[in-house]
Amino acid sequence: MADDIIKQLPLLPLRGLIVYPSMVLHLDVGRDKSVKALEKSMVEDNKIFLASQKEVNIDEPRKEDIYRMGTIATVKQMLKLPNGTIRVLVEGLDRAELIQYKEDEEEFFLVEVEEISEDHGDKLEEEALMRTLLEYFEQYIKASKKISQETLATVADIDDPGRLADIIASHLSLKMKDKQKVLEITNVKERLNHLIELIHNEKEVLHLEKQIGQRVKKSMERTQKEYYLREQMKAIQKELGDKDGKTSEVAQLREKIEEAKMPERIEKVAFKELDRYERVPNNSAESSVIRNYIEWLISLPWTKETEDVLDINRAEKTLNEDHYGLEKVKERILEYLAVQKLTNSIKGPILCLVGPPGVGKTSLAKSIAKSINRHFIRASLGGVRDEAEIRGHRRTYVGAMPGRIIQGMKKAGTINPVFLLDEIDKMASDFRGDPSSAMLEVLDPEQNSTFSDHFIEESYDLSNVMFIATANNLGTIPGPLLDRMEVITIAGYTEVEKLHIAKEHLLQKQIKENGLSKGTFQVKEEALLKLIRMYTREAGVRNLERQLASICRKGAKMIVANEKKKVVVTEKMLEEMLGKPRFRYGQAEEKDQIGAATGLAYTAAGGDTLSIEVSLYPGKGKLTLTGKLGDVMQESAQAAFSYIRSRAEELNIDPNFHEKNDIHIHVPEGATPKDGPSAGITIATALVSALTKRAVRKEVGMTGEITLRGRVLPIGGLKEKSLSAHRAGLKKIIIPKENEKDLEDIPESIRNDLTFLQVSHLDEVLKHALLEEPGK
Structure with a gap:
């Protein structure tokens, strides 16, 4: 290898x-520096x-934008063209x-370069590689068809392996970085x-391109052939009057449309879509969409309806058999039936x-x-x-697909079902829209x-449907939607x-489900x-049913394991079966108490x-409230305290009691949050009792709110209270005068x-609740 030579040349x-x-x-x-x-x-x-x-798109390249490996060339010829550029003939x-750029030349790049000699190895190995390269190049020319056979003949005559590699590289369709790499390999x-x-990879790519094209x-060709054959088949079927294939399917659909008894406008739409379906090829995506529509x-009910049994007595009997209580709901249903019987036309409630x-x-x-x-029909x-x-x-x-309303109507098969919209308060809204707004049209008797x-596109009559919605919380139902419901x-x-529910419904159901009978298993009323009271605390009866199921299972085990003929569950047996009671309930005081x-x-x-409970102790008039009371109960306590201060003399209380004593009001079970507008008179009574040392009668309970002037305001939930x-075990209940109307809701036995x-004033409350003489 000759010694490398350093030269100074323009770039x-x-x-x-x-x-x-x-x-x-x-x-x-054309660039100034290049010229x-x-x-x-x-x-x-x-x-x-x-x-x-x-980078090709740089017009004025800097030093860092140019590769460092290049070629020394001789300028053979220069020719100025009419457009101002110069055509040059160069030979590499x-x-x-x-090596480095010379800074003394600013009009063009003057650089020092080191001439690189090629490194040769074993001649026989290089000869073998040359032959392989020529063979691959020949195959590449045949596959690409972009290089002429004359080029192959010219290249085949080259004896020098380095020059052969360079000439072949110049003819290949390679990326710039791949061509530069060939130049940099000495x-x-x-x-x-x-x-x-590189040629092997290019051959693989060309082969794949050819396969994809084929x-x-x-x-x-196959699609065109299928279309042509399908058109031929249609023509043959038409000539022969053959009912097979799509022709038969269309005829069946036409028959079903006629049988569906649709309104005239809907029938027209159905026949129009059927004509489209007949024209569209079977393998078209649109074909299945039209068929589905x-x-x-066809499957929706347009005229079919069930005949209402408008027998008020029968309906009342059915409702009473299935449900105990719920009088207002039953009354509303019976009213609806009565009106429908008289008018024969009513919009569904x-x-x-x-x-x-x-x-x-x-x-x-x-x-x-x-x-x-x-x-x-139920839709959750x-x-x-x-x-x-x-x-x-x-x-x-x-x-x-259609929405849940139309899907429900299809399942019902009639135009007048009872449609239950379950958990309507748990609908939500997000970027996909507001379903509660969509329900407005469903539930508005003037619009439905x-x-x-959106799927059916034609209007559908929901006016004969009896919609019933259920909800746990009215607060989460939007106002416009709530306005459309009763x-x-x-x-x-x-x-x-x-x-009653346990005796007449739940227990019988669980006895049957657990393989028992009335003759082998009984539960005493006091046990129920x-x-x-002690094992459930709920508004409904779900947990009660679970506990009854548990008792029935344990009874079944006793019958099977101990070979008993009959099991009677008593009050004492409950603890053996279910363990210690989970809940407790308030009991009346055993003695008359002061301050309670x-x-x-x-x-x-x-x-x-x-x-x-109210406790007094020496202090400076601080009022302490404990027992996890809500804002309303705290305000009731403040109102009672203010009222007593304003009426201290009439109540025989020291007018300066608030300056000498601290007062602590406590409601036991502090971990349980308590709130509501019905504790005012109770707090006031306990306060007066503590201040006057007059005991509260043990047999008296009370409920009612108090004002600053001592008026007693009405409350809710009187039946439950x-x-x-x-x-x-209380004997007397003090209630607001305005709650007299609610007494009829309370069971007669109670x-x-x-x-x-x-009562209408606190003075009346104190008269009924406190003993006359102060005691211990």
Whole structure:
């Protein structure tokens, strides 16, 4: 290998082009720096250094934008063209590496380059690689058809392996970085190996391109052939009058459309779509969409309806058999039936049953359908966020379907079912729309006769449907939607009602499900009452049913294991079967107490008694409230305290008591949050008792709110509170005068056992609740 030589030459940057040694080619030069570099080379010895730019789109390349490996070339010829550019004929001589840029030349790049000699290895190995490269190049020419056979003949005559590699590289369709890499490999053996690998990859790509082209061609030919044959088959079927194939299918659909008894406008739409379906090829995506749409139109009920059994007595009997209590709901259903019987035409009512879980809202809707002989359909709306769930999807979407309303009508098969919209308060809205707004049209009696579903597109009559919605919480139902429904509140069951439900429905059901019978298994009434009071605390009866199921299973085990013929569950046996009681309920005081009054509270699980205690001790008038009281109860305590201060003399209390004593008001069970506007008179009574040392009568319970002037305001939940008072053993209940109207809701057996004292002022409360003489 000859010694490397360092030369100083002008640099001509090339765009999108690489010149290898031994290559002769024309270049068009137009940039000022490049023209001056050519002029410099012509003045000197016609030598110039050619190096490529890294990025083609740079007009004024800097030093870092130019590759350092390039080619020393001789400028053979220069010709100025009319457009101002210069056409140059150059011949590549040797590889060279740029060492440094000379800073004294600013008009063009003057660089120092080191001439690089090629490294040769074993001649026989290089000869073998040359032959392999030529063979691969020949195969590449045949596959690409972009290089002529004359080029192959010219290349085949080259004996020098390095020059052969360079010439072949110049003819290949390679990326700039791959061509530059070939230039930078000075070892001839490595260069030959690298080119063989590049040509092999290019051959694979060309082969794949050819395969893809053939596959596309075959697919197009097959589609055209199928279309032609299908058209021929249609013509043959038409000539023969053959009913097979799509012709037969269309005839069947036409027959079904006629049988569906659709309204005239809907029938026209169905026949129009059927004509389209007949014209569209079977393998077309549109064909299945049209077919699906026609089938939905056929399957929907348009005129079929069940005949209502408008027998009021029968309906009332059915409702009473299935449900105990719920008088207002039953009364509303019977009113609807009575009006329908008289008028023979009425828009379906839209009822909304609101109440805690487990009170029988869903089962009541089933009973309504059964009582009037209508089909029953249920759609659960819990978690529905997409408006399309109600209104359906447009037919343009893949997998489009009607909404839940139309789907429900298809399942019902009649135009007048009882349609239950379960958990309507749990619908949500997000970026997919607001389903509660879509429900407005469904539930508006003035609009639902022309309900529009996006999939069906034609209006559908929902005016004969009896919609019943259920909800746990009215607060989450939007106002406009709530306005379209008749709300019936089911507050929950009282103890008496739960006892009847357990005896007449739940226990019988569980005895049957657990393989028992009335002759082998019984539960005493006092045991049922204890189960309701001590083992469940709920508004509904779900947990009660679970506990009854548990008792039945344990009874079945006793019968099988101990070979008993009969098991009778008593009050004492409950603890053996279910363990210690889980809950407790308030009890009346055993003695008359000073500073302690019994209030009546309403909870989600029914009524309960609430003891309010007041303690005095020397201080400076600080009022302390404990027992996790809500804002309303704290305000009631403040109002009672202010009222007593204003009436201290009339009540025989030291007017300066608040300056000498600190007062602590406590409601036991501090971990349980308590709030509500009915504890005012109880707190006031306990305060007066503590301040006057007059004991509160042990048999008296009370409920009512107080004002700063001592007036007693009405409260809610009197029925539940009365039941809790009766259960706790109280004899008298002090209630606001304005709650007199609610007494008729209280069961007669409870009214007979309790004395209701109606008051309108706190003075009357104190008269009934406190003993006359101060005691210990």
